[in-house]
Amino acid sequence: MSEATTAVLYAPGTNCHEETAAAIEQAGGRPALVLLRDLVDGRARLEDYQAAVVPGGFSYGDHLGAGRIFATTLVARLRDQLVKFLASQKPILGICNGFQVLTEAGILPDRAPGERAMALIENQSARFEDRKVRLLVSSEKCMWTEGLAGQVLEMPVAHAEGRPLLCERGNRAQVVFYYADIEGRPTLEYPANPNGAPGAVAGVTDSTGLVLGLMPHPERASLPAQYSRDGLKLFRNLVRWLGK
Amino acid sequence: MAIHSVYALYKDDAEARSWLSFFRSHGCPALDGLVIERVFWLEGDVSVERLLPLLVNPLYQDASERSQLDPSLGPIVEIAYRPAVTDPETPSILAGARALGENGLEFARLSRRYQFVGLQEAEARRLAARFLYNKIVERVREPGEVVTTLRPTGTPDPVRAILLAGLSDKELVELSHARSWYAPLSQMKAIQAHELAQRRPHTDAEIEILAQSWSDHCFHTTWKSLGLLKRLSAATARINHPLVVSSFKDNAGGLDFYEDWVVTIKGETHNFPSSIAPFGGIATKHGGVIRDTLGFGKGGYPIGGSTIMGTMDPRLPDQEVPAGALHPQLIVTESIRATAYYTNPMGIPMMHPIYRIHPGYAKCFALGHSVGLIPRRYAIKDEPRPGDVALLMGGETGRDGIHGATASSTGMTGETLEKEFAAVQIGHPITERKFTSAIPVLRDAGCVRSITDLGAGGISCAVGEMGAETGVRIDLDVVPLKDRSLTAWEILLSESQERMLVAVPPEKLAETVAILDRYEVLHTVLGHFTDNKRLEAFWQGQKVVDLEMSFLWEACPIDSTVIAEPQRQLASLDIPEPATASEWGEAVRRVLTHYHCADQQAAGSQFDTTVQGRTAVGPFGGKSHRMPTNLYVSAPLRGKTYEAVVAGADYHELALCDNFYTPRLRPDIAWDLKRMVETIADLSEQLGIPFISGKDSSSGTMESGGRRIDVPPTLVVSVLGRVPDVKEIVTKDFRSPGDRIVLVGRANPDLLGGSVYADSYGQRGDRLFDAYDAASIRAQWDTILHLHREGAYLSGSAIAEGGVFLRLFEASFGSGLGARIDLNLPIKGRRDGLLFGEFVGSVLLEVPPGMDSFLDGVSHYVLGEVIEEPRLILTEAGHGVWQDSISSLAAAWSKTFREVVE
Structure with a gap:
């Protein structure tokens, strides 16, 4: 087991933190559940962790917009800690609501806290979509998918706001995951592409390949009883990277 | 104080499209367009510009100081919370503003402006x-309305004494109905006698x-009158499992x-509120039954749930919907939205x-389950002790859900929709989610002597029950209110959601x-809990409730019930047996497209199944x-050498949960x-x-309209079990391919x-499939258990609605394979009955x-x-009878339900 600890950040309304921590553990990593409020109140510090995951859920009830209040807190109250964390080249993963948080905070795609250049808007169906999807891994440089390029991974999605909207001015979003059809090709067809994502985009990384955001849930495809264990590959890459 | 407003429009509004x-x-059909504009109202000395990143995201929203809607394009209806009521988002906006350093923001509200293009104002x-x-908590904000403050305002009514002395039986019943107590005469008379004995009139709060x-x-008077309440628990006691x-x-x-873990189950119906306001009713059905898990023992954790809905046929023409009932299609679609x-x-x-x-489901059937997990040592709660703190936690108390318990206990009429709208609660899952995370922490820290949820009857019922053996004294002035105009009895009875009551040992209060x-x-x-065995409540310096627990819990009169066996007129079935391939195709489609057999994933895919x-x-x-x-199979214990599961188990390791829904009592219904x-x-x-x-x-x-519509006597039994x-x-x-398809059991x-199959012809018939007796069920199960242990079958399913045929279809559909079935079997009787008969208790197995x-x-x-x-x-004796592709x-199978909900 690596000595490095991964912070699993959660706030009121986050509801996937425990299984995310379990998946990291399953991959041989060391997770720590960190309450956002404890960071704000100074009971915990981001610098004590070597990586961070923002898990899924409905943080603050999705009030004002999915991930908005979590992101506002990160950017306004924890900006210095966040900037330092990014500058130290530490990996960050945002899953579902966590992906929404990272885009609302400007961490994805441009590593620029407070400058939003991407959003995840309401699904084309205007509904919550609970599905099992296939994801084609691109060959973009990304720590989280190292060695997985060209593979098709199976894991669940469960969200109502997951349609990516990329700002046209030159952002550096690099697509890591595409929703794929039964043949493993990127698809725009519903429900294999569950939210109407243009370009079939399911997950993106930043210019360093260290920050990853994706709508599907790798932690729900990591544990022995689950229908697929493809998600574990992402967490194994994290553990390998932290062990270097 | 200055009030600012920010108007926001989505550039690509999927919600507006969906409503359109x-x-x-x-x-x-005349509606040409629908636009939704969100308005933020902000009171205080703030920089709106600095708050904008919190309120809108310019990537997908356009913000402005004035409305961007052009009134000439169609009527605009603006909806806001009532002045006395706090918006659920208000605390989030205030917290977000503080995070941004905008501490001058004192209050915030939201409203939504809907513009209906192509409609008249009245229709909109x-x-x-x-x-x-x-309309209980929200209202239409009229154009040009002047607002001086956003803060909740309103004045409560005073507490009143209600004198029952001298009222005749008729007057008592009228009063009971007029005040929405719906207490029968026997109960009104008991209260009248109590008034005489205590030599003072009751307060309105006490009678409520x-x-x-x-x-x-709350009291299950119907079941008590039939002597049924203890029937199931007595059987359980005798089993001594x-x-x-x-x-x-x-x-x-x-x-x-x-x-050392315990799994828990509870099922709760919410039929009445769901019939008159399905969205609120269904949302709070889930909220309520989940709180039963949280309030089990010293606090359980929910790991699964269900939603089971019975309505009239959603495809019913408008004119056939009973007056006073909502259209069943609306109930179904709203219930799906609410569950999600x-x-x-x-x-x-x-x-x-x-x-x-x-x-019969004019008054719909709305059942929800909650399954939970709790460490064994916390599975039994303690009794509160005198001196323990009565701690209220969760949401604020509002006007929602008042008279829910009494209104849901009565029948529904054409007027109920109007009169008892207040009985519908509003649900805010974020509030419940917060204490769902906190409760296991409280429990493990030893802060919980006892815990229960606030459901029907609100504060009064929760403190009354928890303090039944001790006594309890509470102060209503400290209850956090979202509506300033609530009077004492309304605070006591409010069924506002997301609240829990905890008995905390005094030394654990700080923690x-x-x-x-x-x-x-x-x-x-x-x-706090007392030792005087009384329920006492104070409000604005007055003692507004002072009831002895013995009267509250032991004095309720139970009316006796007459029982008479109903005379049934059942007609035998008249269904032609299919002979040609096209007749078989028709029969197959009748079953596959029947509402009960059809693909219901259009609803199911909107609910998270893997969280x-x-x-x-x-x-x-x-x-x-x-x-x-x-x-549903869950592996709730993580990091163990084996993955223990809930469901799909040895019948020796199962338990059951029952939910009954029956018409109002008459002699035949009672039978x-x-x-x-x-x-x-x-x-x-x-x-x-x-x-x-x-x-x-x-x-x-x-x-409704002189017609009485009874629900079909409904029983849902859910099964919970364990497997190693x-x-x-x-x-x-x-x-x-090549495996044999075997029916084990009777046919x-x-x-x-x-x-x-009969229902698809609009018939019921007079002869049900023979019920198995307990001895043969056990024998059948022992056989299956043995086959399972030996690995003698690779797939299997129980025969139920849609018969063998539905299972063959599903097993093929789920696998990408198919099946060849020969009807030439040593079973006498109809050939269609072989495929569509519901041989409950028999199973279909795939034997390699x-x-x-x-x-x-x-x-x-x-x-x-x-x-x-x-x-x-x-085939029949090798000759082709009918065939079709799974696709x-x-x-056909996936069309029926989708057409209803999309």
Whole structure:
């Protein structure tokens, strides 16, 4: 087991933190559940962790917009800690609501806290979509998918706001995951592409390949009883990277 | 103080598009467009510009100081919370503003402006009133309205004394009805006598408490009058099952799991509110039953839930919907939206989403379950001790849900929709989610002596029950209110959601407060437990309630009930047996497209089935993840050497939860109810499978236009069990071509009464499939258990609605394989009955070559074999009868329900 600890950040309304921590553990990593409020109140510090995951859920009830209040807190109250964390080249993963948080905070795609250049808007169906999807891994440089390029991974999605909207001015979003059809090709067809994502985009990384955001849930495809264990590959890459 | 406003429009508004298409297909084809503009109202000395990043995201929203809607394009209806009521988002906006350093923001509100292009003002308002807001807490904001403050304002009514002395029987009944107490004469007279004995008139608060505590919903007067309340629990006691940890006493039932954990189950109906306001009713159905898990023992954790809905046929023409009832299509679509709205943010996987129809469900059937997990040492709560703190936590108390208990205990009439709208609660899952996280922490820290949820009857019922053995004294002035105009009895009875009551040992109060603050859960010390066995409440310097617990809990008169066996007129079936391939095709489609058999994933895919990472088998499975499994398997203990699971188990390790929904009591209904309860209680005892939790509702009658519409006497039994290893679970999808398809158990094709097949002809029939007796059920189960242990079958499913045929289709659909079935079997009777008969208790198994010997001595029929090609092929003595591809059948199967909800 690596000595490095991964912070699993959660706030009121986050509801996937425990299984995310379990998946990291399953991959041989060391997770720590960190309450956002404890960071704000100074009971915990981001610098004590070597990586961070923002898990899924409905943080603050999705009030004002999915991930908005979590992101506002990160950017306004924890900006210095966040900037330092990014500058130290530490990996960050945002899953579902966590992906929404990272885009609302400007961490994805441009590593620029407070400058939003991407959003995840309401699904084309205007509904919550609970599905099992296939994801084609691109060959973009990304720590989280190292060695997985060209593979098709199976894991669940469960969200109502997951349609990516990329700002046209030159952002550096690099697509890591595409929703794929039964043949493993990127698809725009519903429900294999569950939210109407243009370009079939399911997950993106930043210019360093260290920050990853994706709508599907790798932690729900990591544990022995689950229908697929493809998600574990992402967490194994994290553990390998932290062990270097 | 200055009030600012910010108007926001979505550049691409999927919600507006979705409402537009919904309205257009629901009687409003003239609607040309729908635009939704969100308005933020901000009071205080703030920089709006600095707040903008919190309120809008310019990537997908346009913000402005003035409305961007052009009034000439169509009427605009603006909906806001009432002045006395706090918006649920207000605390989030205030917290966000503080995070941004904008501390001058004192209050905030939201409103939504809907512009209906192509409609007249009146029609727009009608649609808004019916679909877009709840008039108990929200209202239409008139154009040009001047606002001086956003803060909640309002004045409560004073507490009044109500003198019953001298009122005649008739006057008592009239008063009871006029005040929405719905207490029968016997109860009114008991209260009148109590008034005389205590030599003072009761306060309105006291009578309100008595009426709701004695309502059928809370006190189960109907079941008590029939002597049924203890019937199931007595059977459970006699079974004395070693795995039962808690039954019928607590908010849920508990079954021993592995590793010193207990799994819990509770089912709760919310029929009345869901019938008059489905969105609010269904959302709070889930909120309420989840709180039963949280309020089990010293605080459980929810790991799964269900939604089971019974309505009239959603395809009913408008004119056939009874006056005073909502259109069933609206109930179904709103209920789906509400289940998604509540259970997804709660982070609780959906185990069983089930939708059923019957012409009797004018007052709909709305059942939800919650399954939970708790360490064994916390599964039994303690009694509160005198001096313990009564701590209220969760949401603020408002006007929502007042008289829910009494209103739901009465029948429904054409006027109920108007009169009792206040009985509908509003749900806010984020509030419940917060204490769902905090409760296990409180429990493990020793802060919980006892815990219960606030449901029907609100504060009064929760403190009254928890303090029944001791006494309790509370102060209503400290209750956090979202509505300033609530008077004492309304605070006591409000069924505002997301509240829990905890008895905290006094030395643990500081720690409790610290934990709740950390999890951002609102909390208040409501009072404390006493030793005088009285319920006492104070408000504005007055003692407004002073009732002895013995009167509250022991003095309710139970009216006796007359029982008479109903005279039934049942006609035998008149259904032609299919002869040609096209007639077989027609019969097959009748069953496949029947509402009960059809693909219901259009609803199910809107509910999270994999959250918590514990799902081993979800409600939809197979290769396509679209095959209904009729099963939910969870592996809730993480990091263990084996993965223990809930569901799909040895029958020696099962427990049951019952939910009854029956019409209002009449002699014939009483007979049916009594027989139902006695039958399942006896069966439970004979099988040795105990009921550990249950709930009854006896108000399933609607009176409309001189017509009485009774719900069909409804019983839902859910099964909870354990299995030591998820890998032992077998699902229904076929595994391998060449395997034999075997029916194990009895088959009687002529007994089609009550089947889906008969129903598809609009018939019921007079002969149901023979019920198995307990001894043969046990023998059948022992056989299957043996076959399972030997690995003698690779897939399997129980025969139910849609008969053998539906299972063949599902098993093929789920696997991408097919089946060839030969009807030439040593079974007498109709050939269609062989496929569509509902041989409850029999099972369909896929037996691989070489495993045949395990079937020796087992009553079984080899129906055919699994084939590579995804087709269903029917033959008789080798000659083709009918065949079709799975894809063509699936297209028909998936259409029925989608057409209703999309």
